[in-house]
Amino acid sequence: MEYDFREIERKWQQRWAEAGTYHVEADPSRPKYYVLDMFPYPSGAGLHVGHPLGYIASDIYSRYKRQKGFNVLHPMGYDAFGLPAEQYAIQTGQHPAVTTEQNIKRYREQLDKIGFSFDWNREVRTCDPGYYKWTQWAFEKMYNHYYDTDLQRAMPIEHLIAKHPEWNELTPKELSDTLMNYRLAFQADTLVNWCEGLGTVLANDEVKDGLSVRGGFTVEQKLMRQWLLRVTAYAERLLTGLDDLEWSESLKEIQRNWIGRSEGATMFFPIKGQPEEKKLEIFTTRADTVFGVTFMVLAPEHAFIQEITTPEQREAVEAYIAETKKRSERERMADTKRVSGVFTGAYAVNPFNGVEIPIWISDYVLAGYGTGAIMAVPAHDSRDWAFAKHFDLLIIPIIECDVTEGSYDAKEGTLINSDFLTGLDVKEAIPAMFKAIEEKGIGHKKVNYRLRDAIFSRQRYWGEPFPVSYDADGIPVLLPESELPLLLPEVDNFTPTHDGQPPLARVEGWKYETSTMPGFAGSSAYYLRYMDPHNDKALVDPEINKYWENVDLYVGGIEHATGHLMYSRFWNKFLFDLGYVCKDEPFKKLVNQGMIQGRSNFVYRVVDKPNTYVSYGLKDQYQTQEIHVDVNIVKNDVLDIEAFKAWRPEFKDAEFITESDGRYVCGWAIEKMSKSMFNVVNPDMIVENYGADTLRMYEMFLGPLEQSKPWDTNGIDGVHKFLRRVWRLVEGVDDAKPTDAELKTLHKTIKKISEDIENFSFNTSVSAFMICLNELYDHKTTARSVLEPLVCLLAPFAPHIAEELWHGPLGHAEAESVCDAAYPVYEEKYLTESAFEYPVSFNGKMRFKRTFDLSMTPDAIAEAIKADEQTSKYADGKAVRKVIVVPGKIINVVC
């Protein structure tokens, strides 16, 4: 019988759905394993062939684990709130709920065709009220908790109030304002990334190079009252928690850099002519360089500037501040080399030697980091140096070096001109200085983080509403937990109001906060909800959470490194502190699949001939224009000329200058997969032409999972051919006794595939299958005891064909799915041999192969080789000096 993949795949997808093959429940009698994919945002464009890459990998792993006897939780859902649906709504007037629903339907159809083992009973959508109830619930919990730095955990806000009896004196408004400095979800006037083009604020990770990640609109700094999450409270735990995670080093590194821990000291500098308590606080990691300080620099936003600026300098200072305000974040970034600043007229006093130091302001010092003020050491900091050179300020070297021009960021060396530190090495000087600072009482050791609190409001419609209203004093009042969820009201206009209010301000009688929560709100705890998706009493039942614990394997793109993966960890740690979840970290192991790029094809239009196209090999003889051509009408870079003529009306009468064999060869390039480049390959089409099993295996075969690589349909025949050969081989199954050679092939393959799956090296496992099949073909294998384990082994990769063979030629009963067939175990005895063929090399050159008995001692081998030397033409008469034996592997003979 032919391998009719269309019929086979249709049949099994239907049966799996009917039988609930992939439905799982918590079952304490069995070990659990939780495999999660980052759920997709259902965009209008549908899936392209790059999207399922990670899903296929995780599906293979899930199925493998299931065959190994684990109770595998493998859910899927949709990250359904978000900007694109709303932008689309603004343009077309279609309600985001409607387009989202349509997109989800399309996604589901596409996903279903690939044969995933998702438990769809557990589907979640972030835009469902039953789901976002728990997003709002978590927000309220955060509002009602603060981070206790002594206990290093979140605690109820009442606990804090109890510690401060003096707060009883405060008015309700004052108390509310005070508590806002502690709550984990809080309101503050902060400089935000305001994006006029999108009409909303954005989080730091949603901005890149001064432009919005979505849409590429300009982003500016603006002071606004916003809701924020106090992510910084967890900075240290987010940092140290990384150590125990099985994440790639590079991803951990990205998070470490984003958290940006730096150890240093804050130090107070008295200001000349100001009262004793009015001291300038700075942060430095290099307290040892304090004798090299020749000026101070404040950020233009620094609170002291008004008070300390002298009358003579006031005009210049104010002009500078005004100018800085005008510059957008992007402009500031664009010319970081530009040195600018202005003297305040005031002087600070070096607390160590009493030297008076001029105080400047400059935008190279950031208001948001440290204290917004620095001590400048121009001799050993390149930015300070540039500033000093530009304004002709004093430079005092205090670390010995042979650099004559320019500063150097001296991380080692001996200190000079530094009073009691002179003669010490930098490494000794830093701790010595910390000690001195604390002894003199002019500062203390301090750890600073680059991490910022996350801005949590968006001036948009399509998101979770805040369950918050405000009383007459503007004090937030939470909707009682029992009344959650607060439903997102209907609107028919999705644009901001005329006075710049968010769309919710249009809703009549809406007495709640008008901004909504950002995209990351709904995706921060969805992995918990999958454990118990229909529970309306709790986010997740504690018993159920205790069983599934957290995600064992998480697969997704690295682009979420500083966004979702950071927020989820924060959110989970918070819920952990409150006792709602049993694990401190959400994702134990994480694998980042690479991006699949597009591979575009080109035709070459001859410039002065109308509608004439020249083949790639001849294009240099003409002046040509490169035109993208739909990759779906090109095979192996050869253009289907008829399809091209039919592709678009203007090509109907196209003329072609072909290669000598009549073929038209296209050029190609690797580009992003996008509609405009006609290089989008749709998985539905691949499934239709080759089958889901071929798609699955070919996506794995393309290359290492974590690596970005271009999609190239050209190679897919190889994988398809492999499956057809499997089909034919297993069709001929009988009860023949397997030969040693067949058993060796089988067990070698089991070992290799198992190791590969554990290492997520799926590309080499596909190769291993092909090698195995080639060998079995050579052996003309028919033995059931070889072919049946092979089908089990193949099931995670190509479940449909495996299932069909399992029930067809292999004759298993309908009720026993190959999904539950025990994963084969290899036996070492079939792999060992009594003798090995070793390469023997002289002076590093492989000279000949020789078969040795494994039981021979090195001495015996040396003797044997000596004997060989008598006859070998490579023998140069030198005696064998040494025989190197690595048991079971290799021998080297040193002459």
Add this chain to the structure above:
RNA sequence: GCUCCGGUGGUGGAAUGGUAGACACGAAGGACUUAAAAUCCUUUGGCCAUUAGGCUGUGCGGGUUCAAGUCCCGCCCGGAGUACCA
């Protein structure tokens, strides 16, 4: 600038320090076929040699080692992250 990752045939990519290029695509040749599809066989890093075989070869230059794509040092190139973070 800093941090991380990579650089291997025409292409995608294999190689616990141990015969580099597995596996696959493409290409060339052949078998079967009226033909096509499908299937199967042979060759396929480069140079030299009619064969046997030899030389050379993993971005560049050094080094360690009996032995280096792999380890170490110094460069070059590409990608990613981050950036006046004090």
